[in-house]
Amino acid sequence: MSRLLANDRIERIKGWGGAVASVGYVWRPSTIDQLLEVFKLARESGRHVTVRGAGRSYGDASIGSENIILDMTRMNRILEWDPTTGIVRCEAGATIEQLWKYCISDGWWPPVVSGTMFPTLGGVVGMNIHGKNNFKVGPFGEHVLAFDIMLPNGEIRTVTRENDPELFYAAVGGFGMLGVFTSITLQMKKVYSGVLEVESIVAKDLHELFEVYFQRIPESDYLVGWIDAFAKGKKLGRSQIHKANYLKPGEDPNPAQSLRVENQELPNNILGFFPKSVVWLFLRPFMNQLGMRFVNWAKYLSSRIAPEGKKFKQSHAGFAFLLDYVPDWKKSYGPGGLIQYQSFIPKETAEAVFRKQLEMSQASGNVPLLAVFKRHRPDKFLMSHAVDGFSLALDYKVTESNRESIWNLAHAMNEVVLSAGGRFYFAKDATLTPDAFRRFLGDETIDKFLKLKHRYDPEHLLETDLSKRLLGSDPQSFTNRTPSKLNENAESTTS
Amino acid sequence: MRPLATLFSTHLLAVYPESHNEIQSFYMKLPWKHAIVLGASSGIGKALAEELLASGVKVALLARRTDAMEAMAKSAPSDNAKVYGHDVRKYEGIPALFQQITKDLGGLDLVIYASGSMPSVDEHEYDFSKDREMLETNLLGGVAWLDEAAKRFEQTKMGTIIGISSVAGERGRRGSPAYCTSKAALTTFLESLRNRLRRYGVKVVTIKPGFVDTEMTTGKPGLFWLISAKEASHRILSAARSGANTAYVPGRWRYVMFVIKIIPSFVFRHLPI
Numbered sequence: 001m002s003r004l005l006a007n008d009r010i011e012r013i014k015g016w017g018g019a020v021a022s023v024g025y026v027w028r029p030s031t032i033d034q035l036l037e038v039f040k041l042a043r044e045s046g047r048h049v050t051v052r053g054a055g056r057s058y059g060d061a062s063i064g065s066e067n068i069i070l071d072m073t074r075m076n077r078i079l080e081w082d083p084t085t086g087i088v089r090c091e092a093g094a095t096i097e098q099l100w101k102y103c104i105s106d107g108w109w110p111p112v113v114s115g116t117m118f119p120t121l122g123g124v125v126g127m128n129i130h131g132k133n134n135f136k137v138g139p140f141g142e143h144v145l146a147f148d149i150m151l152p153n154g155e156i157r158t159v160t161r162e163n164d165p166e167l168f169y170a171a172v173g174g175f176g177m178l179g180v181f182t183s184i185t186l187q188m189k190k191v192y193s194g195v196l197e198v199e200s201i202v203a204k205d206l207h208e209l210f211e212v213y214f215q216r217i218p219e220s221d222y223l224v225g226w227i228d229a230f231a232k233g234k235k236l237g238r239s240q241i242h243k244a245n246y247l248k249p250g251e252d253p254n255p256a257q258s259l260r261v262e263n264q265e266l267p268n269n270i271l272g273f274f275p276k277s278v279v280w281l282f283l284r285p286f287m288n289q290l291g292m293r294f295v296n297w298a299k300y301l302s303s304r305i306a307p308e309g310k311k312f313k314q315s316h317a318g319f320a321f322l323l324d325y326v327p328d329w330k331k332s333y334g335p336g337g338l339i340q341y342q343s344f345i346p347k348e349t350a351e352a353v354f355r356k357q358l359e360m361s362q363a364s365g366n367v368p369l370l371a372v373f374k375r376h377r378p379d380k381f382l383m384s385h386a387v388d389g390f391s392l393a394l395d396y397k398v399t400e401s402n403r404e405s406i407w408n409l410a411h412a413m414n415e416v417v418l419s420a421g422g423r424f425y426f427a428k429d430a431t432l433t434p435d436a437f438r439r440f441l442g443d444e445t446i447d448k449f450l451k452l453k454h455r456y457d458p459e460h461l462l463e464t465d466l467s468k469r470l471l472g473s474d475p476q477s478f479t480n481r482t483p484s485k486l487n488e489n490a491e492s493t494t495s
Numbered sequence: 496m497r498p499l500a501t502l503f504s505t506h507l508l509a510v511y512p513e514s515h516n517e518i519q520s521f522y523m524k525l526p527w528k529h530a531i532v533l534g535a536s537s538g539i540g541k542a543l544a545e546e547l548l549a550s551g552v553k554v555a556l557l558a559r560r561t562d563a564m565e566a567m568a569k570s571a572p573s574d575n576a577k578v579y580g581h582d583v584r585k586y587e588g589i590p591a592l593f594q595q596i597t598k599d600l601g602g603l604d605l606v607i608y609a610s611g612s613m614p615s616v617d618e619h620e621y622d623f624s625k626d627r628e629m630l631e632t633n634l635l636g637g638v639a640w641l642d643e644a645a646k647r648f649e650q651t652k653m654g655t656i657i658g659i660s661s662v663a664g665e666r667g668r669r670g671s672p673a674y675c676t677s678k679a680a681l682t683t684f685l686e687s688l689r690n691r692l693r694r695y696g697v698k699v700v701t702i703k704p705g706f707v708d709t710e711m712t713t714g715k716p717g718l719f720w721l722i723s724a725k726e727a728s729h730r731i732l733s734a735a736r737s738g739a740n741t742a743y744v745p746g747r748w749r750y751v752m753f754v755i756k757i758i759p760s761f762v763f764r765h766l767p768i
Contacts, residue, residue, distance in 0.1 A: 004591055012651035023602060023651050047598065066598045473601075 003044040005068075013069060017058040018330060018337025019398040020430050022065035022465055024050060030074040032182065036154050039461065042068050048463035049152075051176040053123030054095060056116060058340045059430030060465035061127070061175055067463060070180065072122050078102050079183060086188035087145065092122030092181040099186075100317065101261050108188035109316050111143040115323040115372075122181040127427040128173030128381055131320070132224040132244075135217060135375035139386060141172035142379060143187050149179040152461040156182060170382040170452050175426045177449075177467060178456045193247035194258030195313040196222070202303050206237025206358075210351050213241070213375055213390070221245045222319070225373030228296040229358055229394065236358055239373065240303040244319050264317040266325055276327055283332035287397060292369040333369075333397050341368075341410050342393035342428045344376055349420040350390040356416050357392065364409045366402060368394035382449055383441065385425040393428065407431055426466060437470040525550045526736060527655065530605035531596060533583060533640055536560045538709035539659055540609030541567070542728035547605075548576055555596045557581045558610070583610045583636025593643040606644040608637045609659040613711050616671045626673035633677035638684060645688050648697040655698045657735050658685040662703045662743065665752050668768055689740060701741045702731050705748040720745070 009025040025047070029035045042049045050064030052071050063069070076093035083106035090099065097117040099110055112131040119129070128141045137143070146160040149171055157179075161168045171178045201216070203209040209225055216223060222244040231238045252258055270279050286295050323329070330338060345353045354373075361367050372393045376386045396406050410431035417424070423440050424432055438446060450471075453460075463473070530547050534540035536558035544564075547554050548571040556564040561580045568576035577599050581592065597603045612632040614625045641656055648654035663671075664678030682701055689699035706718045707727045727744050734742035743749040758766070 002595075004594055007590075007594075007646055008650070010647055010650045012653060023597075023647075065601050 002046040003041070005041070005045055011069070013055065013063045014337070015059045015061070015063055015430065016056045016330070017339050017430065018333070019339045020060045020063065020465070022063045024064050024067050024069040026069040026071055028071040028074050032150070032156070035070070035150060035180065035182070038068060038070050039152060039154060042461055043459070049461050050464045051122070051126070051180050051462065053093065053120030053126070054118050056119045056123065057127065057427045059428060060469065061426050061429070062123070062464065064464045072120060072180070075182070076120070083108070086190060087185065088188055089183055089185045090121050091183055093120050095120050096124065103188055104194065104259050104261060104264060104316070107191055107255070107259060109191045111137055111187065111189040112140040113320045115321065117317070117321045117324055121184045121186070125172050125181055125184055126174065126176045128384070129427060130374070130376065130386065132222040132374060134386065135223070135377050136221060138377060138379050139381065139384075141381055144172060144184060145187055146185040147171070147181050148183040150182050151179045152457045152459065166452070169380055170449060173381040173383045174449070175383070175466060176464060177453055177462050179462070191246055191316070192249040193252030193255045194260070194263055195247065195252065195315055196244040196319050197247060197311055198242060198244045198314045198319060199309065199311045200303055200306060201241040201243060203237070203239045203241060205235060206351060206355055209237055209239045209241070209373065216243055217375060223375060226299070227371040227373055227392070228300045229361065229368045229371040230293040230296050232362060236355065238300055240300065244314070258315070264315045266318060266321065270326065276325065279326045280328045280332040283326065283329065284334070287332045287334065287369065289367055334399065336398040336400060336403070338395050338397055339406065339430045340393055340395050340428045341413065341431065342391055342425050343413070343417040343422050344385055344387045344391045344425065345389050345417065345420050345422040346387050347389040353416055353420045353422065354390070354392045357394065357413050360409060360413060361394065364405055366396055366406050366409055368396050370395040382445060383426070385423045387421070387423055429466065432470060434470050434472070525552060525732060527552050527605040529553045529600040529602040530607065531555045531557065531603065532607045532609060533557045533636070534608070534610030536563045538609070538711055539704065539707055539724050539727050539731070540607070542724035543607055543609060543731060546728045546732060548572070551575070552605070553600050555579060555600055583640065584631045586635070586639045589639045590643060593640070597647070603647065604653060605655045605657070606641065607657040607659070608640055610636055611659065611711065613671065613674050615715070616674070618669060629673045630677050633674070634680050634684070637681055641684070641688060645692060645697070649692060649695050652695045653697065655700065655735055656688065657700045657702060657731065659702045659704065660685065662705050662748050662752055664703070665756055666763065698735070698738065700735045700739060702734070702744060703741065703748065703752070704744040720747070
């Protein structure tokens with residue numbers, strides 16, 4: 001009989017979007033020895049281990065049904081910081097929030113950040129996240145100088161792109177399948193002011209949005225577009241674009257002030273009145289098709305009437321962490337939560353694909369309540385989601401009654417994405433099928449990844465609901481799987 | 496959307512649509528994904544397991560006799576049935592088995608306790624071994640299993656527990672004192688669990704079947720309103736799905752038991768019930 005686990009470890013854990021959840025036995029180690037214990041326990045109880053950071057992945061990437069959940073959030077120290085070179089070494093449970101607050105007064109900002117500051121660095125590297133500056137600086141992994149990774153056999157390796165490029169380029173973005181990051185060494189970005197120069201630009205339709213992007217890309221450090229997904233016909237794709245640039249040395253008369261953490265903090269009140277902790281409650285009545293049609297319309301209108309080309313200053317945190325202005329905003333989506341469907345399409349076909357996606361959503365009656373548009377460039381990571389093109393991230397509200405139709409919509413949109421040579425992103429995904437997974441990465445890439453998986457995790461200890469969904473759950477067949485078998489399996493699962 | 500009338504009837508009167516087709520059209524899809532059914536080898540438990548399997552639920556089947564369950568597992572779609580030979584009176588092994596099953600199923604959101612024993616007891620018989628068997632199977636096994644389920648569901652803040660009690664638990668009749676006692680105690684235990692777990696979002700449903708055509712009742716005298724196990728299972732799952740706390744199966748037993756419960760004891764003891 002395998003070893004019994006303590007019942008009081010049981011927790012029901014949701015993916016961040018709240019639309020998928022499962023029950024696992026949670027351990028939160030604070031030392032390397034406790035981390036080793038968790039792997040020992042997994043072997044003795046015959047269970048898999050799911051590595052989890054802050055749990056900010058929208059879908060099922062950090063949950064594992066009936067698995068041991070290895071929550072890394074307590075291993076969160078900043079280990080070394082050199083303000084002259086901007087090189088920082090942190091434990092994997094440290095968050096982007098800790099990182100920027102620690103380094104900013106010395107004039108350094110994380111080179112790549114997500115729309116929220118709460119992910120852990122382990123999660124950020126495991127997913128190889130991108131920011132609003134992906135077209136310029138690539139994903140987070142390109143700024144990682146080295147990482148320590150604990151392999152499932154307990155060995156800790158220090159990996160750089162020079163000493164083991166194969167493992168480096170596979171573990172970054174390898175969604176926690178090859179080992180557990182224990183520390184990350186990162187090159188920060190030098191900044192000469194605590195503020196960015198931001199400009200708001202309006203686009204009347206989808207075509208204009210692309211035109212603005214192509215025109216503005218060379219002169220921008222950050223560029224992000226918001227689309228009113230409710231607009232139809234001629235107005236389809238009407239949007240507001242935010243462009244931001246770093247200030248050059250000397251442009252900020254008093255950088256020491258603007259670089260202070262308290263001058264970066266997000267406001268405590270929204271519209272000067274609502275305490276931000278309760279704003280999600282006020283948002284709730286709007287979080288439906290009718291309400292968000294109005295909100296999107298109002299937002300577009302307000303950007304239309306704003307004077308063209310006017311520039312304003314905004315703090316790094318204020319520009320980067322838009323999603324953190326309203327804490328718990330996902331709660332306004334109600335108990336069914338949300339999913340985000342983000343696809344990455346080559347620049348030649350992106351406009352047609354996004355037009356089709358918006359039209360398909362509208363036709364199905366599930367209009368995304370939020371739609372965000374970004375420019376990307378390809379990178380060398382094995383499981384990369386990036387292309388030389390654009391991405392559109394669509395947030396759908398999930399309820400008991402529309403769940404099936406949203407999943408069907410996502411599967412239908414997969415076909416459009418795949419036929420355009422597009423890609424997907426594991427940090428967001430909740431709906432991908434094994435077949436679509438295989439087609440977007442290609443057999444060669446997946447076989448390479450599986451070979452590394454066999455090498456570093458021969459017992460198949462590391463598993464998440466995401467990996468189960470895309471790669472299958474049976475460790476034995478997983479280990480013995482040849483490329484041709486993999487294809488058969490993938491097809492049979494989706495048919 | 497269910498018609499308003501159905502909501503009204505299930506919640507307040509617990510009167511269910513009479514024909515299978517009617518029921519099926521109201522409740523097309525079950526909300527559960529992973530279930531444990533205790534007492535799945537025969538009778539109501541078996542019918543429940545079959546219906547769950549037919550709707551695509553992954554089910555762990557438990558009972559002492561495994562033949563019928565193995566057959567069920569073979570015809571179930573895509574490896575959805577897992578069979579465990581188990582005697583609910585082997586209390587010590589239950590926590591480990593429960594954890595094993597949740598792992599094998601890959602989750603858990605429904606536990607049905609349908610194990611039960613009702614050997615024939617004649618009016619002059621006082622046989623402790625029979626009485627003990629009933630109390631252990633009908634009550635103590637249920638307490639042991641549902642304690643495990645309750646512990647887990649309280650922590651995960653979700654889940655449904657269905658206990659198959661009986662109308663026999665409403666009064667102490669002449670027929671089988673230990674059987675009536677076991678079901679009365681099970682009913683009370685389920686009510687306590689419900690009161691404990693409601694605030695965590697866990698549903699506990701007490702089912703009180705009347706006469707159901709199963710091995711247990713075959714050859715027993717004085718049966719009426721006999722329904723098939725299949726119909727009972729439909730009604731049980733429908734009631735649990737619609738959020739009922741206590742459901743009589745079929746619903747008309749509620750009125751019968753209402754009358755029986757208010758008969759004063761000094762009258763009741765003279766009645767040949």
